[in-house]
Amino acid sequence: MPVSAASAARLREAMDRLLAGQPLHTDGALTKENLAREAQVSHATVHRAEDILAEWDAKVARPILRTPGEVARDETITELRKQLRAAKAEVTKLNGRLDALATVTANLYHENQALKKRDRDRRLASLPSAH
Incomplete structure (x- = not known):
């Protein structure tokens, strides 16, 4: 169903204003919505x-023009995504270090327990017998 002559005229006038950069009712971005x-x-x-x-x-x-606010928003989003990727990489690195430290701590704990047991066994073996 075609549009009325009045609607067609309004659309052509609006197109002319938008293309000339002189909008009356929008931010001037060249979109069909505008x-x-x-x-x-x-x-x-x-x-x-x-x-x-x-x-x-x-x-x-040509590409759809973005308002300065949209450009700033998109730049902020890009920067925040970059920061998030860096933070995730740092978390991954630190989790690897934490795992390594947990392994070393567990090994030291078991070694300490073995040394304590060996020391206890030596003290028991060196006690004089009471005859």
Whole structure:
């Protein structure tokens, strides 16, 4: 079902404003969602206006522009992911060290027990017999 002449006119005017960088109702990002908002029509109306969408796609054949806030958010997310990867690597390294220390501690404990037993056995063997 095609769009009305009034809706088509609103969409073309909105497209012109967005492409000129002079939006009235949006942040100016070149998205189909903003085209609908700028024209003050529903998203469904935009998708029914196939000829206008074809024009839009031909004119907006570059990557979708992001607002400065979106750019800052994405940079923050990237940095936090980098920090998380580094923290996970550090945790893995420290867990390896902890396992090694636990092994050494267990070996020292058993060695200490063996030495105590050997010392006890020597003291018992060296006691004079009472005859």
